[in-house]
Amino acid sequence: MAVDALPDLTSYDAVLFDLDGVLTPTAEVHMHAWQTMFEELFAAWDIQPPYTERDYFDYLDGKKRYDGVASLLRSRDVEVHWGDPSDDPSADTVCGIGNRKNAVFSRVLRAEGIAPYLGSVALLDQLDAAGIPVAVVSSSKNAEEVLRTAGLRERFPVVMDGVIAERDHLASKPAPDVFVEGARMLGVDPARSVAVEDAISGVQSAVAGGFALVIGVDRGTGPDELRNAGAHLVVDDLAELVTPPASGPLPEPATPQIAEEKPA
Numbered sequence: 621m622a623v624d625a626l627p628d629l630t631s632y633d634a635v636l637f638d639l640d641g642v643l644t645p646t647a648e649v650h651m652h653a654w655q656t657m658f659e660e661l662f663a664a665w666d667i668q669p670p671y672t673e674r675d676y677f678d679y680l681d682g683k684k685r686y687d688g689v690a691s692l693l694r695s696r697d698v699e700v701h702w703g704d705p706s707d708d709p710s711a712d713t714v715c716g717i718g719n720r721k722n723a724v725f726s727r728v729l730r731a732e733g734i735a736p737y738l739g740s741v742a743l744l745d746q747l748d749a750a751g752i753p754v755a756v757v758s759s760s761k762n763a764e765e766v767l768r769t770a771g772l773r774e775r776f777p778v779v780m781d782g783v784i785a786e787r788d789h790l791a792s793k794p795a796p797d798v799f800v801e802g803a804r805m806l807g808v809d810p811a812r813s814v815a816v817e818d819a820i821s822g823v824q825s826a827v828a829g830g831f832a833l834v835i836g837v838d839r840g841t842g843p844d845e846l847r848n849a850g851a852h853l854v855v856d857d858l859a860e861l862v863t864p865p866a867s868g869p870l871p872e873p874a875t876p877q878i879a880e881e882k883p884a
């Protein structure tokens with residue numbers, strides 16, 4: 621199904637949003653956190669060449685946290701034990717270093733804050749005014765913290781995040797589980813609801829979950845890539861989906877008839 625005209629989202633039963641890249645520009649905070657952590661680590665271990673932004677795109681972006689750590693260290697001929705996800709952030713293992721990055725992420729988030737995309741807030745405002753239920757469906761275990769920091773938490777009665785997914789053993793995107801569970805928690809039918817995503821795996825998840833409308837937000841992934849993943853519609857910013865107030869002449873007021881028509 622392709623969508624030509626921009627749809628009115630208030631005609632659906634609910635809208636479920638991915639978080640990172642859809643509601644907040646969180647990728648920048650992740651980049652900053654990786655950089656801070658690796659610069660400290662490289663200095664402490666005297667690793668050369670120094671960490672650069674290129675390393676983020678070559679070794680970290682899109683990978684699971686621990687896989688990213690291992691591949692970046694390997695690029696500098698550094699091997700450390702894998703360790704365990706429960707490792708303390710001070711542990712010099714792949715998992716410990718990954719957990720250290722997460723601790724830095726939280727620190728950066730607290731120190732610098734994060735502002736939501738204004739277009740996304742405008743759409744949330746419109747949905748709220750129309751009484752349309754909304755939820756967040758995120759793979760991130762930091763979703764609650766990001767939402768609170770961005771001042772968005774109280775807008776969402778349901779936040780289906782990485783913590784719940786792990787607890788309930790839900791398969792991660794591109795499997796449909798998390799979007800379907802988000803709809804269930806919100807008490808809505810995916811077949812009458814909208815999903816909004818910026819990642820290929822997220823679009824695939826929502827399509828597999830049977831959502832009536834899957835919107836791709838192109839923050840750099842590319843419109844063709846999002847459409848090929850199954851997005852029915854791709855926008856650059858959610859402001860495009862905010863319906864402008866009705867324009868043109870006001871409708872004629874109903875002709876008062878009381879004066880002319882006398883009751884029989």
Ligand SMILES: [Mg+2]
Binds near residue numbers: 640641642818
């Ligand atoms: Mg995303």
